[in-house]
Amino acid sequence: MNADGWRKVEIENWRPPLDYLERRVRLESCPDLADEFRELVAEAACVARPRAAWSAVPVQSVQSAQDDSGSGQVRCGGVEFRSPMLAHNLSNTGTAFPYIATCGDEIDKRFPSLDDPLAEYWLDEIKSAALYAAYDLLREEIRSTGGTGQLNSMNPGSGNAMLWPLSQQVPLFRILGEDASNWAGVKLGDSLLMKPNKSVSGLFFFGADGFVSCAYCERDGCPNRRAPCGMTEL
Numbered sequence: 001m002n003a004d005g006w007r008k009v010e011i012e013n014w015r016p017p018l019d020y021l022e023r024r025v026r027l028e029s030c031p032d033l034a035d036e037f038r039e040l041v042a043e044a045a046c047v048a049r050p051r052a053a054w055s056a057v058p059v060q061s062v063q064s065a066q067d068d069s070g071s072g073q074v075r076c077g078g079v080e081f082r083s084p085m086l087a088h089n090l091s092n093t094g095t096a097f098p099y100i101a102t103c104g105d106e107i108d109k110r111f112p113s114l115d116d117p118l119a120e121y122w123l124d125e126i127k128s129a130a131l132y133a134a135y136d137l138l139r140e141e142i143r144s145t146g147g148t149g150q151l152n153s154m155n156p157g158s159g160n161a162m163l164w165p166l167s168q169q170v171p172l173f174r175i176l177g178e179d180a181s182n183w184a185g186v187k188l189g190d191s192l193l194m195k196p197n198k199s200v201s202g203l204f205f206f207g208a209d210g211f212v213s214c215a216y217c218e219r220d221g222c223p224n225r226r227a228p229c230g231m232t233e234l
């Protein structure tokens with residue numbers, strides 16, 4: 001743990017899941033490009049440092065939507081969040097785990113401009129795989145803290161717009177602090193989207209019930225959907 005309380009997990013010598021990536025990009029449909037693709041994967045793997053910064057912070061107070069004329073407010077780690085759903089989800093837990101997980105900025109630095117849409121697409125898939133590896137490692141780490149129940153995550157901007165608005169990235173990054181986001185190599189842009197693009201930020205929490213933002217998201221055709229849309233917001 002660092003002096004200011006945040007922790008880190010990092011994958012050194014990341015080994016990309018080549019079979020998975022080849023299926024993702026449908027390499028069997030363009031076998032003449034196989035060497036080029038594998039070369040790109042190998043070069044990206046040489047520089048990649050998938051990683052995550054996180055901390056464990058006390059949930060200090062929760063005002064539910066009903067208590068607070070519909071807004072829903074949570075104070076944790078000295079920072080205030082506004083989201084009725086977050087207030088609902090954190091109402092029965094004493095600890096929240098803010099985090100930033102990322103593929104790292106090394107791949108973007110190694111390939112600043114490829115001038116080839118297909119290679120850009122390939123690189124995005126490679127970066128996604130690196131992010132998943134960092135995210136899985138982070139989940140294991142947080143599970144090992146000994147919390148009970150299901151480990152869930154909420155992410156600003158995920159799900160319908162008002163579930164936990166993207167603007168809440170600002171207090172989320174404030175909890176972890178500048179040292180943590182600098183170490184992760186993740187920056188918040190003016191639009192509050194993260195760079196590198198294959199980064200995810202949020203709060204983990206343990207709860208009796210499973211929570212999936214997708215159940216509150218009406219976006220059609222999302223390839224990453226993990227639950228059917230069907231729930232109404234609080």
Ligand code: SF4
Binds near residue numbers: 215219224225226
């Ligand atoms: S359906 Fe897609 S866009 Fe909506 S919350 Fe799930 S992953 Fe995100």
